Every structure is written in structure tokens, then in C-alpha cells.
Amino acid sequence: MPDVPVVKVGTAVFGSGAPAVVAALPAAESAARDAAAAGASAVTGAGGRAAGLPVVADVAGPDEAERAAAHAAMLRLTAPDDRLVDAAVGTGLPVLLARGPGDDGGWLAAAGRLGRRGAAGVVLDVPAADLARAWSVRRRAALPVVVDLRRPRVVPALAAAVARAAFAAGADGAVVTPDGNAGISGPDLPDLAVLTVLAPLLTSGPATGPGLAGLRRRLDLLDEQIVRLVAHRRAVARLVGAVKRRDRLPARDLRREVQVLDRAAALAGRLDADPRTVLAIFNLLIDDAVGAQRAVHTARLPEERPR
Ligand SMILES: O=C(O)C(=O)C[C@]1(C(=O)O)C=C[C@@H](O)C=C1
Incomplete structure (x- = not known):
């Protein structure tokens, strides 16, 4: 599947x-x-x-x-x-x-x-x-x-x-x-x-079509979805961080970052989004992921906590 x-x-x-x-x-x-x-x-x-x-x-x-x-x-x-x-x-x-x-x-x-x-x-x-x-x-x-x-x-x-x-x-x-x-x-x-x-x-x-209020409601719904996706991405990045910690890998992987940015820019081109806007957002998302992973790296696992 x-x-x-x-x-x-x-x-x-x-x-x-x-x-x-x-x-x-x-x-x-x-x-x-x-x-x-x-x-x-x-x-x-x-x-x-x-x-x-x-x-x-x-x-x-x-x-x-x-x-x-x-x-x-x-x-x-x-x-x-x-x-x-x-x-x-x-x-x-x-x-x-x-x-x-x-x-x-x-x-x-x-x-x-x-x-x-x-x-x-x-x-x-x-x-x-x-x-x-x-x-x-x-x-x-x-x-x-x-x-x-x-x-x-x-x-x-x-x-x-x-x-x-x-x-x-x-x-x-x-x-x-x-x-x-x-x-x-x-x-x-x-x-x-x-x-x-x-x-x-x-x-x-x-x-x-719908008037200003209707269109703003549509934007509100889209904004809500965007925030949910940002939270979801951060949560998955934390999981990546946990795997990296287990495998003793650094939080940053610059080659992967280039792939992520290239993919986002290409998709933006296909979907009629502005690639510059999309790249700016993805740079922020990657920073966010790195921050979330560093938090995982420095956090103690539950069994390491002092009793
Ligand atoms: O793919 C990874 O290794 C990640 O940690 C995720 C991610 C990303 O946000 O896409 C974040 C940091 C890395 O430098 C590369 C990519």
C-alpha cells in the first residue's frame, strides 16, 4: 500500500x-x-x-x-x-x-x-x-x-x-x-x-460569486488548514529527530534540505503558486523542524529522568 x-x-x-x-x-x-x-x-x-x-x-x-x-x-x-x-x-x-x-x-x-x-x-x-x-x-x-x-x-x-x-x-x-x-x-x-x-x-x-464575507470565510478555513499542517509537519519532524538521535545523526542534513526546497519550488510552479513565497515558507518550515529536532536531541528520554 x-x-x-x-x-x-x-x-x-x-x-x-x-x-x-x-x-x-x-x-x-x-x-x-x-x-x-x-x-x-x-x-x-x-x-x-x-x-x-x-x-x-x-x-x-x-x-x-x-x-x-x-x-x-x-x-x-x-x-x-x-x-x-x-x-x-x-x-x-x-x-x-x-x-x-x-x-x-x-x-x-x-x-x-x-x-x-x-x-x-x-x-x-x-x-x-x-x-x-x-x-x-x-x-x-x-x-x-x-x-x-x-x-x-x-x-x-x-x-x-x-x-x-x-x-x-x-x-x-x-x-x-x-x-x-x-x-x-x-x-x-x-x-x-x-x-x-x-x-x-x-x-x-x-x-x-460569494461576496467579501464569504471569501474571507474561505480564507479563514484555508488558514486553519495551513496552521494544522504546520503543526503536523513539526510533529513528524520531531519523530525524525528521535530517529536521528537513536542513530546518532546530526539534526541538519543540507542535501535533504536542498531536495525539499527544490521539490516545493517545482510543485509551486506546477500549481501556479509563487515559488518565492513557497520557498520563503519552506525555509521557515525547515528552521522550525530543526528547532523541534534540537529540542528532541536535548530532551531526556523518559527512562533517563531522575526518579
Ligand atoms: O529530512 C530530515 O532529515 C529532516 O530532518 C527534515 C528537514 C525538513 O524540515 O524537511 C529538517 C532538517 C534537515 O536539515 C532536513 C530536512
Whole structure:
């Protein structure tokens, strides 16, 4: 089993090497907040808007597309006809395109139509039943793919395995249904996958997106995740420090630091982050790790404490 970050949603654990998780949620704002804290990149249901998260709206007809455009950041369409394709493109919103009852041909043709008519972005929504084909669909359409664990509904006990399989099969993300009763608890949060595939599409939404307060709430949620990740990194650095102490190695390893910084800068380039900002942050993180390790180096082990 590869060592991948884990996202816990409800009772299900998602080993997610993939960059995007869309949580499909009821309208409740608190559920949307939990999903946001767990790293969901978007939610379905109006609660997402109140929680400052982008909303993916299920849309069945042209009128609905127009109405949804007032609050949604992305539309989810199933087997759209030409009129719905035009209406969706007219909203200026990106589209999550689900496969209808027909074969792949109609589905991919609709994706092509959306692209040609100028959709802001198209992501294919593959049913969990078809996850083994995620990669071939992705290659054929040259579009990002998310696997929908609601079609058919994957029971929570199997969701982790199915999500891992989806990502191993080449999916870029998953649509998940959290258990309505189980919240997403604090200790799970540091293990988030970073969410990016949908993010650029979602931020290119219409002028009618959330206002200043909503966007600040989104920033608050991101800031909370950042602080949790900083704490988590420090905790892992302490473990590294304990291993080094056991093996009598110095706290600093300059070659490794160069690798860490190079990797962060390369990732920043790929994700449209500013490499200078990312490098400044990572230099601080490495200093923080060294400080945490030195504390481990100088701390006495419990059995060494005077009785
Ligand atoms: O990888 C290690 O050896 C670490 O101690 C972690 C870390 C880091 O923060 O990434 C910190 C200090 C070392 O100089 C190199 C890297």
C-alpha cells in the first residue's frame, strides 16, 4: 500500500494521492464547514455557500442552469442536450459532466460540445462502478476525471478501498458522500490531500460569486488548514529527530534540505503558486523542524529522568 495522505470524511477514510475531493453534502452549513475543514474543494447543496465553499449545483435543464448560476461555482450536468449545453456555457461556469445511461460515446461527445462552445472548464464524473476505466476515459477525453462514490453508493466500510482504487486508476479526485451523523474530527485534518484540480476552475466563476464575507470565510478555513499542517509537519519532524538521535545523526542534513526546497519550488510552479513565497515558507518550515529536532536531541528520554 503506497504511503498516501488520508482524508477522513464521516466514517470513511480516503487514502488520497489525488489532488481533489468534492464532498457531496446535504444543505446543512455545519456539514459544509466540516467538509471544508477536511479539505473538500467544493460541496453540493446551498450550505456550501454559507460556509464559504464553492457550490457544485446539479442542473437538469436550461432554466435551472441560469438560476444555479446565481450561487454556484460549478454546474453538474448529466447527459445534457444541446440547449442545456448552451445554457451551461452561457453561465460562464465550469461543468462537472456525469455519464448518463448511454455509452461513453454520448458522454464524451457532450464533453467535446461543451469544450468547443467555450465552457469555462469540463471535468468528467465517472461512476464508481466504472472506476477501472478512469484512466482510459481521462486519456481519451484529455480532461480531468473524478470518480463518483455515490454511483452506486459505496458503503462507508469500503469507501477507503474504493477511493484508493480510483486514484490508483488515474482519477484526479472523488465525489464522496460523508456519513450524515459523523463529523470530521480534528485529528484527521492534518493528513489532508492538497486540493488543486478543481480549484482553478472554481475560482474562475462568475461575478455573482460569494461576496467579501464569504471569501474571507474561505480564507479563514484555508488558514486553519495551513496552521494544522504546520503543526503536523513539526510533529513528524520531531519523530525524525528521535530517529536521528537513536542513530546518532546530526539534526541538519543540507542535501535533504536542498531536495525539499527544490521539490516545493517545482510543485509551486506546477500549481501556479509563487515559488518565492513557497520557498520563503519552506525555509521557515525547515528552521522550525530543526528547532523541534534540537529540542528532541536535548530532551531526556523518559527512562533517563531522575526518579
Ligand atoms: O529530512 C530530515 O532529515 C529532516 O530532518 C527534515 C528537514 C525538513 O524540515 O524537511 C529538517 C532538517 C534537515 O536539515 C532536513 C530536512
